[in-house]
Amino acid sequence: MNLDFRQAAAGDSEWLFDTYRRTMKGFVTSAYGWDEDLQKAGFAKSLRQGSCQIVTWEGTRCGFVHWEVEPDLVWLRMLCIVPEMQNKSIGSATIAKVMTLSSYLQKQLYLNVFVCNRAAYDWYRRIGFVEIENDGKVSTLALAPSPSPAHTERHI
Template identity: 30%
Template sequence: MLTSLQAEIPDTSAIQLRPLSAALVDRRALFALYKLSLYEHIDQTFGWDENFQQQRFSTSYRDDDFIAITQGPLMLGYVALKDEADEIHLSLLLVQPEHRNRQIGRQVMEALLSWAARSQRSVALSCFLCNRAAMRFYERLGFGIVTKDEHFVTYRFPVS
């Protein structure tokens, strides 16, 4: 899976996608970026409960779901994917705060969408309704709303 996705980022880009081997996965670092990225939205929606969130993170995301986003020796962030037969589910796209707004997420998403199109699958994801910036980002990429409830909006590309 990853080799095909890696090939989608142009050679001129310094951004690379790298698999995380089980020996190299730092769950504390992954959770720290998860918390840094989503705390505001989770807290606003449900209230942040540290123990619950750590447990949920442990059980919801397997080590092999994660792909590192790197630039040379720098760890820019992570993407977590669930690769299914007819659909790729984007579980997380997390970019370190100091690297945001530099088109990194866009490059990763364009690579993911291109790879999915070649494999004739859609890409689905859910987003907190209170995360307006993320919603604008996904809509600019062409994602369409599939469902919406009081807390989340579910997107798909292409819209079916």
């Protein structure tokens, strides 16, 4: 799969929020309730921090990824793939990009996931994230460090 990434621009803001609403409204509603104005304001504020990139496949916007590099970690703020484009490995390729950045910067990668979003929670666990906190609504996960090659046994 050949995905392209480009920095989100001001003209993308309506599409970004619509994508967020389409992918996350059910989970946000389940955990906290949905207030459209509050969600728009919080989303806009969040996007002013860090980096947000639009993911395109064959020229079509299919999702976005938003992360922030902090002094001691990389925080994955959001990874949203439009519903009709899910389950096509777009999310896997997108998270791989953020995991590579985290590794390159030598900073641990963290994210929050709604506990009620079992598909996302289970997927993050399968690709190497471990739970470090859970308040019953949101689970904080950290990418488990890979064993360094010097400490990996080789069996021939």
